[in-house]
Amino acid sequence: MIGRLRGELVDQEGSLVVVECGGVGYEVLVPESVLVQMPPLLSEVTLLIRQVFREDGVSLYGFVEPFQRRLFDLLLTVKGCGPKVALSLLGSIGSESVAGAIQAQDARALARAPGVGPRLAERIILELREKIGEEQFARRVASAAVVRVPALPTDELVDALLALGYRRNEAEIAASEARENADGVEEQLRHALRVLKK
Numbered sequence: 001m002i003g004r005l006r007g008e009l010v011d012q013e014g015s016l017v018v019v020e021c022g023g024v025g026y027e028v029l030v031p032e033s034v035l036v037q038m039p040p041l042l043s044e045v046t047l048l049i050r051q052v053f054r055e056d057g058v059s060l061y062g063f064v065e066p067f068q069r070r071l072f073d074l075l076l077t078v079k080g081c082g083p084k085v086a087l088s089l090l091g092s093i094g095s096e097s098v099a100g101a102i103q104a105q106d107a108r109a110l111a112r113a114p115g116v117g118p119r120l121a122e123r124i125i126l127e128l129r130e131k132i133g134e135e136q137f138a139r140r141v142a143s144a145a146v147v148r149v150p151a152l153p154t155d156e157l158v159d160a161l162l163a164l165g166y167r168r169n170e171a172e173i174a175a176s177e178a179r180e181n182a183d184g185v186e187e188q189l190r191h192a193l194r195v196l197k198k
Helices: 066-076 083-092 095-103 118-144 156-163 168-181 185-197
Strands: 004-013 016-021 024-029 044-054 057-063
Touching (some): 016 044, 066 118, 083 095, 095 118, 156 168
Parallel strands (some): 024 057
Antiparallel strands (some): 004 016, 044 057
């Protein structure tokens, strides 16, 4: 299964983009809301992928946020809501608005998406309201649990050694020894390099 693609955006036509990874071009269908976030052609892009297997072939669907892909997966569990309709919902309304409409039981808002009639909109709400509520709660808990760690002061000497290709543990040991035997960053760098070349 393909879960993520990172490569060069080489082509885009409608909602289909082509991402080249290691010489292979992958055709990926993305919602309009993701399409507007795409970088210019020939730029690097990263997409979270959902691979869908059907009788007529395999299709790749791309997203930029985990919640978009998770919502896509949930929509596919609803009878009558295939990948095309799910993509239409996410593209024309947006993932946050789709989730909000489901929680608010706003069938009219969902029915604004092409391919979504009133009956399908009601079914989506009926089957996904509880799951979307759980998903939104989990997201709030996760974002509240992020502990902000104060940034460590930068170490010029270690950074310089890392830039020269040395591993962090080697750089830190050599930097520590250099500080004991030399003054000033330039002299310490020369000393550290002598230590590392031993």
